[in-house]
Amino acid sequence: MENKEPLIITNKDDMRRWSRTAKAQGKIVGFVPTMGYLHEGHLSLVQECKQHSHLTVVSIYVNPGQFSPNEDLSTYPSDFIGDIDKLKNKAGGVDVVFHPKNLYDYGKHDGVVNARSSDLAEGKVVSCVENSGMGHETWVRVERLEKGLCGSSRPVFFKGVATIVTKLFNIVEPDVAVFGKKDYQQWRIIERMVRDLDFGIKIIGAELLRDPDGLAKSSRNVHLSPEQRKKATSISESLFNAKTAAQKGQVVCRELKDLVIKTIHEAGGKVDYAEIVDQESLEALEEIKSPAVFCIAAWFGNVRLLDNVEIIV
Amino acid sequence: MENKEPLIITNKDDMRRWSRTAKAQGKIVGFVPTMGYLHEGHLSLVQECKQHSHLTVVSIYVNPGQFSPNEDLSTYPSDFIGDIDKLKNKAGGVDVVFHPKNLYDYGKHDGVVNARSSDLAEGKVVSCVENSGMGHETWVRVERLEKGLCGSSRPVFFKGVATIVTKLFNIVEPDVAVFGKKDYQQWRIIERMVRDLDFGIKIIGAELLRDPDGLAKSSRNVHLSPEQRKKATSISESLFNAKTAAQKGQVVCRELKDLVIKTIHEAGGKVDYAEIVDQESLEALEEIKSPAVFCIAAWFGNVRLLDNVEIIV
Incomplete structure (x- = not known):
């Protein structure tokens, strides 16, 4: 039609x-x-x-x-x-x-x-x-x-x-x-x-839309080489892991952030920022007590990628 | 009715x-x-x-x-x-x-x-x-x-x-x-x-509205004593004189401003600012060539009064 x-x-x-x-x-x-x-x-x-x-x-x-x-x-x-x-x-x-x-x-x-x-x-x-x-x-x-x-x-x-x-x-x-x-x-x-x-x-x-491999959809994704793209999935994977960990009781933000930064770094990415913030005020949190969102910007090659997951514990 | x-x-x-x-x-x-x-x-x-x-x-x-x-x-x-x-x-x-x-x-x-x-x-x-x-x-x-x-x-x-x-x-x-x-x-x-x-x-x-004595209408005028009020008419009088002078060819702003400041000062007022500016950009002018406006704020006693006249030469 x-x-x-x-x-x-x-x-x-x-x-x-x-x-x-x-x-x-x-x-x-x-x-x-x-x-x-x-x-x-x-x-x-x-x-x-x-x-x-x-x-x-x-x-x-x-x-x-x-x-x-x-x-x-x-x-x-x-x-x-x-x-x-x-x-x-x-x-x-x-x-x-x-x-x-x-x-x-x-x-x-x-x-x-x-x-x-x-x-x-x-x-x-x-x-x-x-x-x-x-x-x-x-x-x-x-x-x-x-x-x-x-x-x-x-x-x-x-x-x-x-x-x-x-x-x-x-x-x-x-x-x-x-x-x-x-x-x-x-x-x-x-x-x-x-x-x-x-x-x-x-x-x-x-809601944010993802490709089947978990990468958040973006105009910039086309600039990733196949290898970079594979490595860039470390962003969403580590975010999902952090969310699961938080929901199991690991609510100290410093530790959750360190884990995500380490994972992305090991995959060859460069983290611009990785912050867990209040969903409304966007103020950085030390512990996840109120509705939070884990926001990331990271470079893979010349491509700056954004991603986030909302976390409610 | x-x-x-x-x-x-x-x-x-x-x-x-x-x-x-x-x-x-x-x-x-x-x-x-x-x-x-x-x-x-x-x-x-x-x-x-x-x-x-x-x-x-x-x-x-x-x-x-x-x-x-x-x-x-x-x-x-x-x-x-x-x-x-x-x-x-x-x-x-x-x-x-x-x-x-x-x-x-x-x-x-x-x-x-x-x-x-x-x-x-x-x-x-x-x-x-x-x-x-x-x-x-x-x-x-x-x-x-x-x-x-x-x-x-x-x-x-x-x-x-x-x-x-x-x-x-x-x-x-x-x-x-x-x-x-x-x-x-x-x-x-x-x-x-x-x-x-x-x-x-x-x-x-x-357009700005004036009382018969020339004073621009303002909520603040009621705070003026009869004597202050009489003296405050020096604002509009000096602005009108400046306008007339400009239209007769006196277009150097420094001189027009000095005259107005002097008149208000002699009447007992304290000038906050006296500026001749472009009507649209409000940029200070040295000479009146384009449509201008002469803007004044001056204190009489505890009362801050605003006034202005547009000048086109």
Whole structure:
């Protein structure tokens, strides 16, 4: 059976108008923001979204605001035609693909100030948006949750994420939005932001998807050699072992973390961080007493992989 | 003729529901955020709002997020019954008064972290919200425009304003919102925030209102003694003189500012700042070539007064 072609919208005003029209007709609008190059993990978010809405919007937009100038914005992979095909044939079709060109281009304005060279010279940490001097200067920060875990090694990342999600929420005006628990910190940041800023939007956290060998699905997995891939399964294996150990009463985090770090290290991986944190506050725990999540970022070769397991004892 | 009683809404969800119902019926919803203790300046914002909307919502909420712990949150004046009466009898009535108790109370949550005592001990600049440890941690910052002018002496003020306006926009979901040009920097910050974060809301800047003696209308004017009040008119008089001089060709800002500072000083006032800035970027100007605004904050006794004039040469 042929699934429907999505309507492709590139303009902010057209997007908002479509959404308002749909909502005026009583439709629940669901939204899945992505940076494209879709894999089965994304498609599972779309499936989840459909459980909660009448109409589904997927955005495909690589957000320069979450990359710092020394990160890989220019080489970020894209495959728009392939993405549309997957949405149509593997996710059962969606209603709209929102695919804007540049969400920071506000047109020419007298008096709009671009990034000051002094900011850059002083070594202030900036995103690609600030670096290129587009005049955008409003940032949303979730000040505690953005620290730690991925925030430590990527200082502009979460302010870029919170800001682009705010922009997309204000353009798409959805009733429901779905975020993957694969990016656990990101999901919690968006949840907190929606609470703190009173967005009238329900946030759904969708479960992490794994390949049969246990590796968490990610666009980056294709960059692993077959050998690296085999070794990278040490991440999920050691996380599952830690979860089992915790549930058997081994709740001292230092010991659980040491075991995981050792396992990944022996498999040839380099651990960026391995932290057991509270599921909501993301504060590091010494012992697992409350609902926790074990979050890991580790390098295999040039590929940085994220994974996590929730642990409730 | 008796004007209608406003519907008084105190709950966020009720407010959003009212607005969505109104909009579903094709009504344009206008919004005027205030901190209450209304005077004719506020009422003129309401009148302006009615020019652009079918239905008008006025919020009355003293926002702790824009006060630092050493500022006067606890003594901020209020007169809710008087405010309702003024809206009804002097502004021709409004449809809704949104009067929430505490917009930072999100109920009990496991894992919600309150302000860390370490933050406070380190002397980090915090608002009353952070100081009281309510767990709110998401802040909207308009990073360039929030510096300078009032931002210099009130470091948490504009992040508090941008954040509460975001919250109110997300709760009231208006089509149009009105801000007074009396608070020129605030108006420009909100305009820029709406642009940068893609809010689907039209922002109207309403003209500053003056008493017959020239003094800009403000809740704080009642605190002036008759003698102070007379002297305080030196602010508007010197601003008008500067404008006239500029339009006659005297465009060197240093000289215009010196004249204004001298006049206010001689009248017994203490100038907090006197700056001639670009109307959009709020960057200080050396010469008036582009549309400018002369912004002043000055103390007479214990009363800090704001005023400004736009100057186009």
